[in-house]
Amino acid sequence: MINTRLRQFVALATGALLAACLSFAAPASASTLTSATADVQAPTPLVVNARWGGHATYDRIVIDLQGYTPTVTVTPVAQLVYDGSGKPVPLAGKHFLEIRLNPAAAHDDAGGSVYRGPKLQKIYLSKLKGLAMTGDYEGYVTFGAAFDTVPYYRAYSLHSPERFVVDIAH
Template identity: 60%
Template sequence: MRHRHTLAAVAAGILLTAGIGATIPAGAANAPSTRASGPATALVVNARWGGHAGFDRIVIDVRGAALPPVTVRQVPALHYDGSGQKVPLAGKYFLEVRLSPAAAHDEAGRSVYRGPGLLKVHLPALKGVALTGDFEGVVTVGAAFDTEPAYKTFRLHSPERLVVDVAHPVGCRT
Protein backbone atom coordinates (compact mmCIF):
# COMPACT_ATOMS: atom_id res chain seq x y z
CA MET A 1 0.00 0.00 0.00
CA ARG A 2 2.84 2.33 0.84
CA HIS A 3 4.41 1.57 -2.55
CA ARG A 4 1.13 2.47 -4.29
CA HIS A 5 1.03 5.96 -2.60
CA THR A 6 4.63 6.64 -3.59
CA LEU A 7 3.93 5.57 -7.17
CA ALA A 8 0.82 7.78 -7.27
CA ALA A 9 2.81 10.77 -5.95
CA VAL A 10 5.54 10.27 -8.54
CA ALA A 11 2.97 9.93 -11.34
CA ALA A 12 1.17 13.10 -10.17
CA GLY A 13 4.50 14.96 -10.11
CA ILE A 14 5.31 13.84 -13.65
CA LEU A 15 1.88 14.88 -14.92
CA LEU A 16 2.04 18.22 -13.11
CA THR A 17 5.50 18.94 -14.53
CA ALA A 18 4.35 17.95 -18.02
CA GLY A 19 1.30 20.18 -17.69
CA ILE A 20 3.38 23.17 -16.59
CA GLY A 21 5.85 22.57 -19.39
CA ALA A 22 3.04 22.55 -21.92
CA THR A 23 2.11 26.12 -20.95
CA ILE A 24 5.56 27.53 -21.82
CA PRO A 25 5.51 29.00 -25.35
CA ALA A 26 7.64 27.27 -27.97
CA GLY A 27 11.11 28.81 -28.16
CA ALA A 28 10.82 30.38 -24.71
CA ALA A 29 13.59 28.18 -23.38
CA ASN A 30 16.03 29.85 -25.79
CA ALA A 31 14.65 33.38 -25.40
CA PRO A 32 16.56 35.89 -23.29
CA SER A 33 15.22 36.28 -19.80
CA THR A 34 13.13 39.37 -19.18
CA ARG A 35 13.66 39.04 -15.44
CA ALA A 36 16.55 41.21 -14.33
CA SER A 37 19.31 39.54 -12.37
CA GLY A 38 19.71 42.80 -10.48
CA PRO A 39 18.65 46.41 -10.79
CA ALA A 40 18.53 47.77 -14.33
CA THR A 41 21.49 49.88 -15.41
CA ALA A 42 20.76 53.57 -15.73
CA LEU A 43 21.24 54.74 -19.32
CA VAL A 44 22.57 58.26 -19.80
CA VAL A 45 20.75 59.47 -22.91
CA ASN A 46 21.38 63.22 -23.06
CA ALA A 47 23.16 66.23 -21.62
CA ARG A 48 21.60 69.62 -22.27
CA TRP A 49 22.03 73.14 -20.99
CA GLY A 50 20.35 76.50 -20.81
CA GLY A 51 20.94 80.03 -19.63
CA HIS A 52 18.72 81.58 -16.97
CA ALA A 53 18.77 84.88 -15.06
CA GLY A 54 21.43 84.34 -12.40
CA PHE A 55 22.54 80.81 -13.37
CA ASP A 56 23.37 78.45 -16.21
CA ARG A 57 21.91 74.95 -16.01
CA ILE A 58 23.21 71.56 -17.14
CA VAL A 59 20.72 68.68 -17.19
CA ILE A 60 21.73 65.02 -17.61
CA ASP A 61 18.84 62.77 -18.64
CA VAL A 62 18.72 59.13 -17.52
CA ARG A 63 16.39 56.33 -18.68
CA GLY A 64 15.83 52.69 -17.78
CA ALA A 65 16.41 52.98 -14.03
CA ALA A 66 16.54 55.43 -11.19
CA LEU A 67 19.29 58.02 -11.23
CA PRO A 68 22.43 56.27 -9.96
CA PRO A 69 24.80 57.73 -7.38
CA VAL A 70 26.40 60.91 -8.74
CA THR A 71 29.63 62.72 -7.90
CA VAL A 72 30.21 66.29 -9.06
CA ARG A 73 33.65 67.73 -8.42
CA GLN A 74 35.93 70.44 -9.65
CA VAL A 75 38.98 69.06 -11.47
CA PRO A 76 42.09 70.82 -12.85
CA ALA A 77 41.45 69.44 -16.37
CA LEU A 78 39.06 67.09 -18.16
CA HIS A 79 40.34 63.78 -19.54
CA TYR A 80 38.62 61.08 -21.55
CA ASP A 81 38.04 57.96 -19.45
CA GLY A 82 39.90 54.93 -20.69
CA SER A 83 42.42 56.77 -22.90
CA GLY A 84 43.39 59.55 -20.50
CA GLN A 85 43.62 62.04 -23.37
CA LYS A 86 42.89 65.67 -22.49
CA VAL A 87 39.45 66.92 -23.55
CA PRO A 88 39.90 69.92 -25.89
CA LEU A 89 37.49 72.33 -24.16
CA ALA A 90 38.64 75.89 -23.58
CA GLY A 91 38.29 77.04 -19.99
CA LYS A 92 40.21 77.68 -16.79
CA TYR A 93 37.93 75.68 -14.48
CA PHE A 94 36.22 72.35 -14.99
CA LEU A 95 33.51 70.24 -13.38
CA GLU A 96 33.38 66.48 -13.77
CA VAL A 97 30.01 64.74 -13.30
CA ARG A 98 30.31 60.96 -12.68
CA LEU A 99 27.32 58.61 -12.71
CA SER A 100 27.89 55.03 -11.56
CA PRO A 101 26.66 52.43 -12.21
CA ALA A 102 25.54 53.79 -15.56
CA ALA A 103 26.09 53.38 -19.29
CA ALA A 104 25.63 55.47 -22.42
CA HIS A 105 25.23 52.34 -24.56
CA ASP A 106 22.81 49.41 -24.70
CA GLU A 107 23.57 45.72 -24.16
CA ALA A 108 24.54 45.37 -27.85
CA GLY A 109 27.11 48.17 -27.48
CA ARG A 110 25.09 50.74 -29.48
CA SER A 111 25.18 54.29 -28.18
CA VAL A 112 21.95 55.51 -26.55
CA TYR A 113 23.46 58.93 -25.79
CA ARG A 114 22.05 61.69 -28.03
CA GLY A 115 23.70 64.71 -26.41
CA PRO A 116 26.87 66.55 -27.38
CA GLY A 117 30.13 64.65 -27.64
CA LEU A 118 32.09 67.88 -27.42
CA LEU A 119 30.54 71.32 -27.77
CA LYS A 120 31.57 74.90 -27.16
CA VAL A 121 28.82 76.84 -25.35
CA HIS A 122 28.36 80.62 -25.18
CA LEU A 123 26.61 81.24 -21.87
CA PRO A 124 27.62 83.62 -19.07
CA ALA A 125 29.16 80.86 -16.91
CA LEU A 126 29.16 77.68 -19.02
CA LYS A 127 31.68 77.58 -21.89
CA GLY A 128 31.61 73.94 -22.97
CA VAL A 129 30.14 70.48 -22.41
CA ALA A 130 31.56 67.06 -23.31
CA LEU A 131 30.76 63.40 -22.80
CA THR A 132 34.13 62.34 -21.41
CA GLY A 133 33.46 58.72 -20.61
CA ASP A 134 31.32 55.64 -20.95
CA PHE A 135 33.74 53.11 -19.55
CA GLU A 136 33.38 50.15 -17.17
CA GLY A 137 30.00 51.15 -15.73
CA VAL A 138 30.86 54.82 -15.27
CA VAL A 139 29.54 57.68 -17.41
CA THR A 140 31.26 61.05 -17.09
CA VAL A 141 30.25 64.43 -18.43
CA GLY A 142 32.57 67.42 -18.24
CA ALA A 143 31.84 71.14 -18.23
CA ALA A 144 34.19 74.09 -18.80
CA PHE A 145 34.10 77.60 -17.29
CA ASP A 146 36.21 80.78 -17.45
CA THR A 147 35.55 81.59 -13.79
CA GLU A 148 35.45 79.28 -10.79
CA PRO A 149 31.99 77.67 -10.76
CA ALA A 150 29.72 78.13 -7.75
CA TYR A 151 27.22 75.33 -8.26
CA LYS A 152 24.44 73.31 -6.67
CA THR A 153 23.05 69.97 -7.77
CA PHE A 154 19.70 68.28 -7.38
CA ARG A 155 17.67 65.42 -8.80
CA LEU A 156 14.37 65.58 -10.63
CA HIS A 157 12.09 62.63 -11.33
CA SER A 158 9.63 61.48 -14.01
CA PRO A 159 11.78 61.43 -16.08
CA GLU A 160 14.96 60.90 -14.08
CA ARG A 161 17.56 63.66 -14.43
CA LEU A 162 20.41 65.37 -12.64
CA VAL A 163 20.53 69.16 -12.60
CA VAL A 164 23.68 71.25 -12.05
CA ASP A 165 23.04 74.98 -11.63
CA VAL A 166 26.10 77.24 -11.94
CA ALA A 167 25.68 80.81 -10.65
CA HIS A 168 26.63 83.91 -12.61
CA PRO A 169 25.98 87.62 -12.01
CA VAL A 170 22.41 88.67 -12.75
CA GLY A 171 22.14 90.51 -16.05
CA CYS A 172 25.49 89.16 -17.23
CA ARG A 173 25.60 88.73 -21.02
CA THR A 174 28.68 87.13 -22.52
Protein backbone atom coordinates in the same frame (compact mmCIF):
# COMPACT_ATOMS: atom_id res chain seq x y z
CA MET B 1 35.39 5.65 34.29
CA ILE B 2 32.14 5.04 32.37
CA ASN B 3 30.82 8.42 33.57
CA THR B 4 33.97 10.20 32.29
CA ARG B 5 33.80 8.40 28.94
CA LEU B 6 30.09 9.26 28.62
CA ARG B 7 30.82 12.95 29.27
CA GLN B 8 33.62 12.93 26.69
CA PHE B 9 31.36 11.24 24.12
CA VAL B 10 28.51 13.70 24.75
CA ALA B 11 30.89 16.69 24.51
CA LEU B 12 32.42 15.34 21.30
CA ALA B 13 29.04 14.59 19.73
CA THR B 14 27.69 18.03 20.71
CA GLY B 15 30.74 19.73 19.17
CA ALA B 16 30.40 17.73 15.95
CA LEU B 17 26.69 18.47 15.74
CA LEU B 18 27.28 22.20 16.33
CA ALA B 19 30.02 22.31 13.68
CA ALA B 20 27.79 20.51 11.18
CA CYS B 21 24.92 22.93 11.82
CA LEU B 22 27.15 25.97 11.38
CA SER B 23 28.66 24.69 8.13
CA PHE B 24 25.23 24.02 6.65
CA ALA B 25 23.73 27.30 7.88
CA ALA B 26 26.30 29.64 6.30
CA PRO B 27 26.00 28.51 2.68
CA ALA B 28 22.22 28.25 2.84
CA SER B 29 21.78 31.77 4.13
CA ALA B 30 24.36 33.14 1.69
CA SER B 31 22.64 31.58 -1.31
CA THR B 32 19.28 32.84 -0.10
CA LEU B 33 20.63 36.39 0.15
CA THR B 34 22.26 36.18 -3.25
CA SER B 35 19.18 34.93 -5.05
CA ALA B 36 16.94 37.41 -3.24
CA THR B 37 19.08 40.39 -4.26
CA ALA B 38 19.46 39.09 -7.82
CA ASP B 39 15.67 39.06 -8.18
CA VAL B 40 15.26 42.73 -7.20
CA GLN B 41 18.34 44.16 -8.91
CA ALA B 42 17.33 46.95 -11.29
CA PRO B 43 18.93 47.27 -14.73
CA THR B 44 21.74 49.78 -15.11
CA PRO B 45 20.37 53.30 -15.74
CA LEU B 46 21.02 54.66 -19.22
CA VAL B 47 22.33 58.15 -19.96
CA VAL B 48 20.41 59.28 -23.06
CA ASN B 49 21.05 63.03 -23.39
CA ALA B 50 22.80 66.08 -21.96
CA ARG B 51 21.51 69.61 -22.45
CA TRP B 52 22.02 73.09 -21.01
CA GLY B 53 20.29 76.41 -20.70
CA GLY B 54 20.92 79.95 -19.55
CA HIS B 55 18.64 81.62 -17.00
CA ALA B 56 18.59 85.08 -15.38
CA THR B 57 20.73 84.10 -12.36
CA TYR B 58 22.22 80.71 -13.27
CA ASP B 59 23.27 78.37 -16.07
CA ARG B 60 21.96 74.80 -15.97
CA ILE B 61 23.27 71.42 -17.14
CA VAL B 62 20.73 68.57 -17.35
CA ILE B 63 21.63 64.91 -17.86
CA ASP B 64 18.60 62.85 -18.96
CA LEU B 65 18.32 59.25 -17.78
CA GLN B 66 16.26 56.13 -18.39
CA GLY B 67 15.74 54.09 -15.23
CA TYR B 68 16.66 55.35 -11.80
CA THR B 69 19.10 58.13 -10.92
CA PRO B 70 22.46 56.54 -10.02
CA THR B 71 25.03 57.89 -7.60
CA VAL B 72 26.49 61.09 -9.03
CA THR B 73 29.60 62.99 -7.97
CA VAL B 74 30.44 66.50 -9.12
CA THR B 75 34.09 67.35 -8.56
CA PRO B 76 36.22 70.38 -9.45
CA VAL B 77 39.27 69.18 -11.40
CA ALA B 78 42.37 70.91 -12.77
CA GLN B 79 41.95 69.41 -16.26
CA LEU B 80 39.38 67.35 -18.14
CA VAL B 81 40.59 64.06 -19.64
CA TYR B 82 38.88 61.29 -21.57
CA ASP B 83 38.32 58.11 -19.56
CA GLY B 84 40.41 55.21 -20.74
CA SER B 85 42.90 57.15 -22.87
CA GLY B 86 43.70 59.98 -20.45
CA LYS B 87 43.92 62.40 -23.38
CA PRO B 88 43.01 66.03 -22.62
CA VAL B 89 39.51 67.21 -23.59
CA PRO B 90 39.79 70.19 -25.97
CA LEU B 91 37.48 72.59 -24.11
CA ALA B 92 38.64 76.14 -23.45
CA GLY B 93 38.38 77.22 -19.84
CA LYS B 94 40.34 77.82 -16.66
CA HIS B 95 38.08 75.87 -14.30
CA PHE B 96 36.41 72.51 -14.79
CA LEU B 97 33.82 70.23 -13.19
CA GLU B 98 33.76 66.47 -13.64
CA ILE B 99 30.28 64.91 -13.39
CA ARG B 100 30.48 61.13 -12.85
CA LEU B 101 27.47 58.77 -12.77
CA ASN B 102 27.76 55.21 -11.38
CA PRO B 103 26.35 52.71 -12.11
CA ALA B 104 25.37 54.02 -15.51
CA ALA B 105 25.85 53.34 -19.22
CA ALA B 106 25.41 55.28 -22.43
CA HIS B 107 25.16 52.08 -24.47
CA ASP B 108 22.80 49.11 -24.62
CA ASP B 109 23.70 45.45 -23.96
CA ALA B 110 24.71 44.99 -27.60
CA GLY B 111 27.18 47.89 -27.35
CA GLY B 112 25.11 50.33 -29.41
CA SER B 113 25.01 53.93 -28.23
CA VAL B 114 21.80 55.14 -26.56
CA TYR B 115 23.28 58.59 -25.89
CA ARG B 116 21.91 61.21 -28.31
CA GLY B 117 23.46 64.34 -26.85
CA PRO B 118 26.62 66.25 -27.75
CA LYS B 119 30.00 64.59 -27.33
CA LEU B 120 31.92 67.89 -27.32
CA GLN B 121 30.21 71.27 -27.38
CA LYS B 122 31.46 74.83 -27.05
CA ILE B 123 28.83 76.92 -25.21
CA TYR B 124 28.44 80.69 -24.92
CA LEU B 125 26.53 81.23 -21.67
CA SER B 126 27.38 83.58 -18.77
CA LYS B 127 29.30 80.89 -16.86
CA LEU B 128 29.17 77.63 -18.84
CA LYS B 129 31.66 77.63 -21.71
CA GLY B 130 31.69 73.99 -22.78
CA LEU B 131 30.38 70.49 -22.13
CA ALA B 132 31.83 67.13 -23.15
CA MET B 133 30.98 63.50 -22.61
CA THR B 134 34.35 62.19 -21.49
CA GLY B 135 33.59 58.55 -20.80
CA ASP B 136 31.27 55.56 -20.93
CA TYR B 137 33.43 52.89 -19.39
CA GLU B 138 32.94 50.00 -16.93
CA GLY B 139 29.73 51.26 -15.35
CA TYR B 140 30.73 54.92 -15.26
CA VAL B 141 29.47 57.70 -17.50
CA THR B 142 31.47 60.91 -17.18
CA PHE B 143 30.94 64.49 -18.37
CA GLY B 144 33.19 67.52 -18.16
CA ALA B 145 32.08 71.15 -17.98
CA ALA B 146 34.33 74.17 -18.64
CA PHE B 147 34.20 77.66 -17.11
CA ASP B 148 36.26 80.86 -17.27
CA THR B 149 35.74 81.58 -13.54
CA VAL B 150 35.33 79.38 -10.47
CA PRO B 151 31.91 77.70 -10.73
CA TYR B 152 29.62 77.96 -7.70
CA TYR B 153 27.11 75.19 -8.23
CA ARG B 154 24.27 73.17 -6.76
CA ALA B 155 23.67 69.58 -7.93
CA TYR B 156 20.51 67.51 -7.45
CA SER B 157 18.18 64.93 -9.02
CA LEU B 158 14.73 65.50 -10.49
CA HIS B 159 12.18 62.78 -11.16
CA SER B 160 9.41 61.91 -13.65
CA PRO B 161 11.33 61.88 -15.95
CA GLU B 162 14.63 61.00 -14.27
CA ARG B 163 17.41 63.55 -14.69
CA PHE B 164 20.42 64.99 -12.90
CA VAL B 165 20.86 68.76 -12.72
CA VAL B 166 23.80 71.08 -12.03
CA ASP B 167 22.93 74.77 -11.56
CA ILE B 168 25.86 77.20 -11.80
CA ALA B 169 25.30 80.62 -10.19
CA HIS B 170 26.10 83.78 -12.17
